[in-house]
Amino acid sequence: MPKFQIQKLEFNSLNDWIELQGDIVKGFLTSAYTIKIDVSQINTVLNAIQRINPEQSIYDFYTSHTLNDFSSYKFDFEKIEFRELSFSALKEEAPFEELRMIRA
Numbered sequence: 600m601p602k603f604q605i606q607k608l609e610f611n612s613l614n615d616w617i618e619l620q621g622d623i624v625k626g627f628l629t630s631a632y633t634i635k636i637d638v639s640q641i642n643t644v645l646n647a648i649q650r651i652n653p654e655q656s657i658y659d660f661y662t663s664h665t666l667n668d669f670s671s672y673k674f675d676f677e678k679i680e681f682r683e684l685s686f687s688a689l690k691e692e693a694p695f696e697e698l699r700m701i702r703a
Contacts, residue, residue, distance in 0.1 A: 600685055601623050601625035601685075602625075602683040602684065602685050603619070603622070603623055603624075603632070603683065603684050603685075604623075604624050604629075604682055604683045605621040605648065605676050605682045605683075605684060606620050606621040606622070606677050606682070607619075607620040607675055607676065607677070608620075608641075608644065608645070608673070608676070609671070609672065610641065610672050611669065611670060612668075612669060612670040612671075614638070615637060615638050616636060616638055617635070617636055617637075617640070617641050617644075618633055618635055619634040619635075619636065620633050621634075621682075624683065644684075645674070647684055648676065648682065651683075652679055652680060652681050652682075655680070657674060660674050660676055660678070661673070661674050662675070
């Protein structure tokens with residue numbers, strides 16, 4: 600089963616979804632992907648990452664910016680040791696129909 604190696608998690612105050620940026624890893628193959636899921640699933644995704652990194656606080660990788668009425672939030676997980684989630688774990692965190700993969 601492929602795994603999703605999360606690099607960034609981003610969302611803002613104007614959208615109802617979050618972007619998970621990273622790589623899909625299957626064996627020796629790696630492809631860059633952006634997955635969009637509903638913003639209501641953010642805590643379950645963050646909890647899954649925290650669960651596999653109990654020695655580090657995921658909030659050490661958090662930044663936010665506010666401009667007028669717009670706020671953006673970002674978790675940059677590129678320096679965290681364990682950041683691979685299986686797609687079965689992502690499906691448990693968000694119903695499959697809510698996962699959206701975007702590839703350019």
